[in-house]
Amino acid sequence: MTITGALNNAMSGLRAAGYASQVVSSNLSNALTPGYARRSLELSSSALGGNGGVRVDGQVRHIDPGLLADRQMASASFGNKRDTSAFLSELERLLGTPDQAGSLAGQFANFESSLITAASRPDAPDRLASAVNAARDLVDTVGTAAAGIQDQRTRADRSIDAQVTRLNDALGELQTLNGAITATRVQGGDDAALQDHRQRLVDEVSEMVPVRTVARANGGIALYTNGGATLLDGKAAEIGFEPVNLVASGMSIEAGSLSGLTLNGNSVRTASHNGALKGGTLSAQFEIRDELAPEAETNLDAVTRDLIERFQDSGVDSTLAAGAAGLFTDSGSAFDAINEAGVSSRLTVNALVDPDQGGETWRIRDGLGAAAPGNVGDAHLLQALGDALTQTRVPGSGAFGSGAFDASGLTTSMMSQIAADRTNSEQHLSFASSMLSELTSQESAQGVDSDTELQQLILIEQAYAANARMIQTVDEMMQTLLRL
Numbered sequence: 001m002t003i004t005g006a007l008n009n010a011m012s013g014l015r016a017a018g019y020a021s022q023v024v025s026s027n028l029s030n031a032l033t034p035g036y037a038r039r040s041l042e043l044s045s046s047a048l049g050g051n052g053g054v055r056v057d058g059q060v061r062h063i064d065p066g067l068l069a070d071r072q073m074a075s076a077s078f079g080n081k082r083d084t085s086a087f088l089s090e091l092e093r094l095l096g097t098p099d100q101a102g103s104l105a106g107q108f109a110n111f112e113s114s115l116i117t118a119a120s121r122p123d124a125p126d127r128l129a130s131a132v133n134a135a136r137d138l139v140d141t142v143g144t145a146a147a148g149i150q151d152q153r154t155r156a157d158r159s160i161d162a163q164v165t166r167l168n169d170a171l172g173e174l175q176t177l178n179g180a181i182t183a184t185r186v187q188g189g190d191d192a193a194l195q196d197h198r199q200r201l202v203d204e205v206s207e208m209v210p211v212r213t214v215a216r217a218n219g220g221i222a223l224y225t226n227g228g229a230t231l232l233d234g235k236a237a238e239i240g241f242e243p244v245n246l247v248a249s250g251m252s253i254e255a256g257s258l259s260g261l262t263l264n265g266n267s268v269r270t271a272s273h274n275g276a277l278k279g280g281t282l283s284a285q286f287e288i289r290d291e292l293a294p295e296a297e298t299n300l301d302a303v304t305r306d307l308i309e310r311f312q313d314s315g316v317d318s319t320l321a322a323g324a325a326g327l328f329t330d331s332g333s334a335f336d337a338i339n340e341a342g343v344s345s346r347l348t349v350n351a352l353v354d355p356d357q358g359g360e361t362w363r364i365r366d367g368l369g370a371a372a373p374g375n376v377g378d379a380h381l382l383q384a385l386g387d388a389l390t391q392t393r394v395p396g397s398g399a400f401g402s403g404a405f406d407a408s409g410l411t412t413s414m415m416s417q418i419a420a421d422r423t424n425s426e427q428h429l430s431f432a433s434s435m436l437s438e439l440t441s442q443e444s445a446q447g448v449d450s451d452t453e454l455q456q457l458i459l460i461e462q463a464y465a466a467n468a469r470m471i472q473t474v475d476e477m478m479q480t481l482l483r484l
Contacts, residue, residue, distance in 0.1 A: 005052065007474055012053035013467035016043055019056050020460045024453050031448040035200035037061045038448045039192055061192045063199075064446055069213065071439040072203060076210040076280035078436045081429040083284035084292065087152055088422040091296055094148040097419065098412050104145065104303075105415055107138040108408045112389050118365070119382035128361040131382070135327065135349045136356075142304055146249075146345035149297050153247040156289035157258070161243035163208050163282045164261070170205050171236035174198060174223070178232075182218040191219060205231070210279040227276035229263055237264055249297060249342025253290060295399070297344065299414045302398025304344040306410055308335040309396070310388040317381060319367030325350055326368065327385065340397060 020041045030036040039059045046055040096103020101110075114134035118127040177198045184191040202223070205211060211223040211231060222233035231237050240262035244251070251257040253270070261268050261277065268276040272287040311317070312326030312334050320326060325334040331346040351357035353364045365382055366374040392404040400413055 003474055003477065006470060009053045010467040010470035010474070012046060012055070013463060013470075016041070016054045016056055017460050017464040017467065021457065021464075023059060024457045024460065027448045027453050028450060031450060033196075035196050035203060036448075037063045037192070037196060037199070038446075059190055059192050061195055062446070064443070065213075067439065067443055067446070068199075071436070071443050072206040073210050073279075074432065074436040074439050075203065075207050078429070078432040079207045079281040080279055080284040081425065081432045083281055084287060085422070085425040085429045087156075087288045087292055088418065088425050090152060091149065091292075092415075092418050092422050094145045095300075095415050095418060098415055102141075103415070104138075104141050105408060105411050107134070107141045108389070108411050110134050111138050112386060112408065115382055115386040115389070119379040119386060122365050122379040122382055123376035125361065128364055129355070131364055132349065132353050132355070132361050136354065138307075139328070139347050139349055142300070142344050142347050146297065146300060146342075146347075149293050149300070150247060150249065150345070153251075153289050153293045154244075156285040156293070157243055157247050159285045160282065160289070161241055163285065164239050164241040167205060167208055167282070168236075168239055170201050171223075171232055171239075174201050174205070174221075174232055175234075175236040177201070178216075178220040182220055185219045195219070206280070208280045208282045209277045225277055227269070227274070227278050229268060229276040239263055240265070247289065249345060252294070258289070296418070297342070299398045299400075299417075300344040301340055301342065302395050302400065303411055303414055304347050305335060305337070305340055305397060306393070306395050306405075307407060308343070308347070310391070310393075310407060311385065313388070316384050316388045317367050317369070319369030321369055324369065327353065327364070337396065 023039050023041050027038055039061055042057040042060050044055050044057050046053040096106065098105040100106055111131070111134040114127075114131040118124070118131045121127050177194055181191045181194045181198065184194060198221070202211070202213060202221075205223065209231070210226050212226070214222045214224065216222055216233075220234075223231040224233075225231060229237070242259035244258065247258065253260045260270050263276065270277070270283070270286040270290065272278060272283055272291060275283055275286065277283060308326065308328045308330060310326075311328050312320065312324070314320045314322070317326060323334055325332065327350055329348050329350050330336070330339070330343050332348060332351060335343065349357075350359070350368055352359045352368045353361060355361060362373045363370060364385070365376075365378070367381055389407045392406050392409075394402060394404050395410060398414075399417075400410065405413060
């Protein structure tokens, strides 16, 4: 080997060691950076001019595509279960549990108890007032729950709008990154940092909409959903959605009052079981807005309908005229089955017995249609009102089957089903959380290991010292030759 060849070998070794130390430094400083993949330097022998040496071919970005895809799917599933579980927990909070005094079931019990107390002393005005107040508390609880359900639907609609906006932005950025990575690769540059950024964006997209990543030429990728929709393949798809300011009872996609999704101008399914973008947080918000909340509202309306119908029966209060409203009303009117949707938000106490609306509490004892107060010791109407609550009847609507319930039993059945759904949802959430945690741990284990990187740094230092020693030796030889 000539002296020039030895110098070339040593200089190429020094350059390689310098690049390698930069790679190790990058790995250590980004060990906890989301989306960062461990790098290593790719080297090969150089035969330039017959002198040998080492050539730096570039950096290798280490990822496990299968593990990455599994972790992204687990992230989408966790986000989906988290959002639906949060809705069911909020729904249970709105209605309470049967053992809570302020719950819907507790208000039914308080109202029934107040009627019994009033019937024991029908001449006591304070007991009549307590019964009316208990009825108002029951109405307030139903109205608060109904408003809470509609608020959850409105929030879901707004969340859909925000996610669709971000999804479109992310897909546009991914299209741009695909072009940048391809250009960098064609020019022989290092595209690892661009790929890290792209992976972070794909992670963000996959949490909203689970996607499969397909490699394309020159480092590009395409994204397809599990439901078969193309989000990115050369050109990014455009997802459309029209939000509303307020989601009211009865509004739905089918009725044309709520927006679904469009993909490049074409309508796509949004149902939780077969939607084109199913499985992530976007699908969860559609499930809340269009399935879970409407189902809860339907059952609450059924309980409200049952309550109103129990007391607008002339067999309970003989003073009621045909078609007149009973103790509980639909915005002051008698209940009409054709207009059941949203009745829980319109439930009121009859103004005739409500002092706050100019009514008189004695009417709960003597009849809503009574012309004047009757015998103050007559408790038969109060007893009839109490019997109306305990009478078993088949609900006219709702998902309660064909069984007969009293008023309290029907309410408890609805609340028990919500509690069961919430428990089941939390179990699914726990499984999804465990799966995500395990896959994230596996992915982290394949990432940057600081101990290994430090060991690699020691080897790099040794290689650097060896090449530096070679240059020093050549320098000493040249100095010796020059002194001859």
